[in-house]
Amino acid sequence: MLDVWEKRCxxxxxxxxxxNKVKFDELFRGLHQIGSNWDSTFFWExxxxxxxxxxxxxxxxxxxxxxxxxxxxxxxxxIWATDNSMEHIAxxxxxxxxxxxxxxxxxxxxxxxxGSLGHxxxxxxxxxxxxxxxxxxxxxxR
Numbered sequence: 315m316l317d318v319w320e321k322r323c324x325x326x327x328x329x330x331x332x333x334n335k336v337k338f339d340e341l342f343r344g345l346h347q348i349g350s351n352w353d354s355t356f357f358w359e360x361x362x363x364x365x366x367x368x369x370x371x372x373x374x375x376x377x378x379x380x381x382x383x384x385x386x387x388x389x390x391x392x393i394w395a396t397d398n399s400m401e402h403i404a405x406x407x408x409x410x411x412x413x414x415x416x417x418x419x420x421x422x423x424x425x426x427x428x429g430s431l432g433h434x435x436x437x438x439x440x441x442x443x444x445x446x447x448x449x450x451x452x453x454x455x456r
Contacts, residue, residue: 335371342370398424
């Protein structure tokens with residue numbers, strides 16, 4: 315993610331890699347409009363709260379500790395994923411996810427024309443929720 319953020323916020327990668335927590339948090343707040351953009355503020359701060367983190371730098375450090383590679387083969391349930399042409403976080407992984415999970419995977423493609431402006435249909439929570447619940451309904455009513 316740092317390479318994507320760096321394009322929009324020069325210096326953020328360097329501050330993270332050098333362990334400059336204060337500078338990274340400052341740049342991160344500006345990049346994601348924390349405090350002035352309700353969606354972005356809620357997205358990040360709610361996740362940080364779950365993990366008892368108060369710094370964006372510390373949260374990113376924590377997230378780098380998680381890896382699901384060793385359990386992929388044990389996942390046998392149906393899987394739902396989203397994709398979006400505006401997505402810069404997960405979209406590069408969709409072909410890999412499709413290859414790993416094959417027919418167990420359903421991908422919902424969201425577009426900017428639908429009001430979906432980024433990760434997980436950001437900007438159109440109704441569209442995201444509708445697709446998610448329709449998928450769940452279809453899975454449980456097979």
